[in-house]
Amino acid sequence: xxxxxxxxxxxxxxxxxxxxxxxxxxxxxxxxxxxxxxxxxxxxxxxxxxxxxxxxxxxxxxxxxxxxxxxxxxxxxxxxxxxxxxxxxxxxxxxxxxxxxxxxxxxxxxxxxxxxxxxxxxxxxxxxxxxxxxxxxxxxxxxxxxxxxxxxxxxxxxxxxxxxxxxxxxxxxxxxxxxxxxxxxxxxxxxxxxxxxxxxxxxxxxxxxxxxxxxxxxxxxxxxxxxxxxxxxxxxxxxxxxxxxxxxxxxxxxxxxxxxxxxxxxxxxxxxxxxxxxxxxxxxxxxxxxxxxxxxxxxxxxxxxxxxxx
Amino acid sequence: xxxxxxxxxxxxxxxxxxxxxxxxxxxxxxxxxxxxxxxxxxxxxxxxxxxxxxxxxxxxxxxxxxxxxxxxxxxxxxxxxxxxxxxxxxxxxxxxxxxxxxxxxxxxxxxxxxxxxxxxxxxxxxxxxxxxxxxxxxxxxxxxxxxxxxxxxxxxxxxxxxxxxxxxxxxxxxxxxxxxxxxxxxxxxxxxxxxxxxxxxxxxxxxxxxxxxxxxxxxxxxxxxxxxxxxxxxxxxxxxxxxxxxxxxxxxxxxxxxxxxxxxxxxxxxxxxxxxxxxxxxxx
Numbered sequence: 001x002x003x004x005x006x007x008x009x010x011x012x013x014x015x016x017x018x019x020x021x022x023x024x025x026x027x028x029x030x031x032x033x034x035x036x037x038x039x040x041x042x043x044x045x046x047x048x049x050x051x052x053x054x055x056x057x058x059x060x061x062x063x064x065x066x067x068x069x070x071x072x073x074x075x076x077x078x079x080x081x082x083x084x085x086x087x088x089x090x091x092x093x094x095x096x097x098x099x100x101x102x103x104x105x106x107x108x109x110x111x112x113x114x115x116x117x118x119x120x121x122x123x124x125x126x127x128x129x130x131x132x133x134x135x136x137x138x139x140x141x142x143x144x145x146x147x148x149x150x151x152x153x154x155x156x157x158x159x160x161x162x163x164x165x166x167x168x169x170x171x172x173x174x175x176x177x178x179x180x181x182x183x184x185x186x187x188x189x190x191x192x193x194x195x196x197x198x199x200x201x202x203x204x205x206x207x208x209x210x211x212x213x214x215x216x217x218x219x220x221x222x223x224x225x226x227x228x229x230x231x232x233x234x235x236x237x238x239x240x241x242x243x244x245x246x247x248x249x250x251x252x253x254x255x256x257x258x259x260x261x262x263x264x265x266x267x268x269x270x271x272x273x274x275x276x277x278x279x280x281x282x283x284x285x286x287x288x289x290x291x292x293x294x295x296x297x298x299x300x301x302x303x304x305x306x307x308x309x310x
Numbered sequence: 311x312x313x314x315x316x317x318x319x320x321x322x323x324x325x326x327x328x329x330x331x332x333x334x335x336x337x338x339x340x341x342x343x344x345x346x347x348x349x350x351x352x353x354x355x356x357x358x359x360x361x362x363x364x365x366x367x368x369x370x371x372x373x374x375x376x377x378x379x380x381x382x383x384x385x386x387x388x389x390x391x392x393x394x395x396x397x398x399x400x401x402x403x404x405x406x407x408x409x410x411x412x413x414x415x416x417x418x419x420x421x422x423x424x425x426x427x428x429x430x431x432x433x434x435x436x437x438x439x440x441x442x443x444x445x446x447x448x449x450x451x452x453x454x455x456x457x458x459x460x461x462x463x464x465x466x467x468x469x470x471x472x473x474x475x476x477x478x479x480x481x482x483x484x485x486x487x488x489x490x491x492x493x494x495x496x497x498x499x500x501x502x503x504x505x506x507x508x509x510x511x512x513x514x515x516x517x518x519x520x521x522x523x524x525x526x527x528x529x530x531x532x533x534x535x536x537x538x539x540x541x542x543x544x545x546x547x548x549x550x551x552x553x554x555x556x557x558x559x560x561x562x563x564x565x566x567x568x569x570x571x572x573x574x575x576x577x578x579x580x581x582x583x584x585x586x587x588x589x590x591x592x593x594x
Binding site for chain 2: 052059
């Protein structure tokens with residue numbers, strides 16, 4: 001009997017397939033296509049303290065094997081999120097990882113206090129790497145000191161009861177040093193990777209396609225970047241739980257991230273093209289692992305790092 | 311379960327007809343449940359390009375007509391303009407090929423409970439959802455005046471069988487190659503006055519819908535507009551297809567055209583807001 005369960009620090013999951021924040025709405029939209037309890041966990045769209053309109057349109061451009069977005073964290077704010085979205089997810093029996101995003105390091109502390117003790121919330125993703133913020137210089141995870149400050153503020157407010165995961169940007173010179181910094185600041189685990197900053201110019205209008213000019217690139221086009229980031233961080237930090245994401249659209253894609261060192265895999269942009277993507281990937285990954293002779297999912301985590309003689 | 315996407319399914323749909331008509335393709339898909347549950351104004355989202363395609367997003371198409379009966383069982387009809395790579399791929403598929411389809415999605419046109427005098431306005435292949443609507447309005451005893459506009463004659467989609475369900479048909483073209491020389495908004499005031507119209511239904515480019523709204527305001531008419539903003543998912547999870555929409559509480563929110571639309575109350579849409587978030591929008 002194949003054992004599909006995995007651990008993310010203290011959080012135990014029946015399977016390693018999660019949604020990616022910002023790619024599953026509030027959960028209600030996807031529940032028509034599969035029961036949310038079938039996921040290892042649903043990761044909610046990054047929530048901020050106040051309601052947020054997001055950026056102007058056009059917000060999206062399709063690119064080869066990917067898409068560029070500048071949604072800008074549109075959302076209802078923490079009050080309405082706790083009033084509407086969380087109770088509904090709880091009523092479904094879903095395991096929930098709440099993703100939080102702040103404009104200041106203090107915001108992270110306030111948000112952490114609001115989400116630390118909620119039924120079914122098994123973890124918190126600290127999104128310190130959204131590229132669609134007002135001041136691109138303030139992508140917290142791009143500087144060691146701001147990355148540390150945001151994570152410390154969450155850690156001070158969430159004890160050992162649930163794990164916190166720092167979501168990092170690949171748009172840095174050395175992701176391993178940022179990863180070490182946030183783990184030293186108290187992160188229990190990491191979420192790798194956020195979107196990659198990109199841009200598309202319409203050659204007919206000869207202007208940028210997005211109203212905000214730049215946006216976050218996602219989809220299979222960035223998968224090799226995710227695999228590289230996860231592999232590098234796993235090699236340096238052998239015990240830290242990693243939620244891997246970046247262009248996973250099939251079971252074999254998920255397996256690639258797992259072999260690189262991911263303890264769980266989030267499905268993001270693939271859901272936009274296929275509402276049932278997470279369930280398809282869950283079933284394909286199980287088959288791919290069994291075909292390769294694995295009896296336990298956890299044995300495949302980081303398997304690409306084994307000695308060459310093995 | 312929730313009310314969002316409540317009738318939607320993801321299914322494999324077989325192409326049972328694919329005919330080139332003018333600048334467009336009329337395509338029929340055998341798909342029992344969507345044929346039975348779709349309402350005028352709803353859309354479907356179709357995967358394009360095949361399994362190894364670099365096109366990762368679905369393409370959204372307004373449903374032209376839907377039926378739960380027929381020789382091949384339930385089916386839906388689409389009018390596809392082969393403009394982009396994805397729609398070119400779709401229209402090039404042979405008969406009996408199957409595509410991955412999600413639907414029916416989105417809001418539908420509201421049907422009056424009493425017979426009413428209606429005007430249906432379509433731009434280009436935006437006429438597609440209006441013919442199914444016209445059939446229903448006609449069976450409810452409504453007067454149905456239809457106005458279709460396009461840049462030139464070849465881009466008007468007005469099939470003969472569709473014309474049967476309208477009371478009158480007016481064509482406008484920007485270049486004068488068919489019908490009246492001008493835009494649909496040039497033809498509307500006279501039609502409204504002559505027929506004492508009560509409701510406008512529209513589908514087409516945003517600039518056209520905005521022009522129709524100002525005419526609806528002038529005559530005090532209800533305007534149900536099917537809006538278009540580029541979508542990534544079609545099911546409400548990605549938040550890319552938003553337009554500013556005034557709610558019943560008077561607050562303007564960036565609202566998803568895939569689940570709060572595509573059919574929206576024209577007087578509630580904050581028009582001409584491409585590239586900006588209007589002042590006072592919730593969460594700005």
